[in-house]
Amino acid sequence: APAARLLLVGDGPARAALEARARALGVGDRVLVTGATPDVAGHLAAADVLAAPSRNEGMGRALIEALALGLPVVGAAVGGIPSVLGDGSCGRLVPPDDPAALAAALAEVARDAPLRARLAAAAPVRAEAFSTEVAAARMREVYDALAREKGLAG
Known part of the structure; x- marks a missing residue:
């Protein structure tokens, strides 16, 4: 198997x-x-897996974009x-600040082609759950249900 390569997209003081x-x-050659680059999506599309070893993360827009x-x-x-990440059908969760667990999960995904294919196939489906259209439809369902409860349904 080819050696792993790490692509860090972006720039910063570190x-x-x-x-x-x-x-x-x-491993400098890998x-x-x-x-700084405007082509983050292009880099994501060329990758096999996204590592997100965050210590603090909000909603994870970059993760949703990768899944999509x-x-x-x-x-x-x-x-x-x-x-x-939900039920793990599109990726793996690891404990924070645990480089060994992160490396093991990345190695598992990298080495197991059928697993990687299953995760990749489920990823866009999972991302769809976070689309604005889906969110709007869910909000309409909530409002409709509340209106029915209050006897306001027409």
Whole structure:
């Protein structure tokens, strides 16, 4: 199996330190930091799995975008990530701040092609649950149910 490659999309104050650490570990040729880029979706579409080792995460818009592109997600069980990943049919949850668990889950997804295919197939279905159309339809259902309860249905 080919060696794993890590693509860090974006830029930030830790970039130089991350690149230096990769070189020091002898994997500098397998770690690429894109810097600021408008083509995040293009990078996601070329990936096999999204790692989200967050320590704090809101609703996880980037995760939903990755799922919509059919990309399995391995994410830390913090903030909104468990809600986004749901029952695990589209990715894996790992404990936060547990690099060994993150590495094991990423390796599992990378090595198991049938698993990766199942997760990838379920990912867009899961992402659809977060679409604005679905959210609006759910809100209409709630309002309709409340109106019926109050005898306001026409």
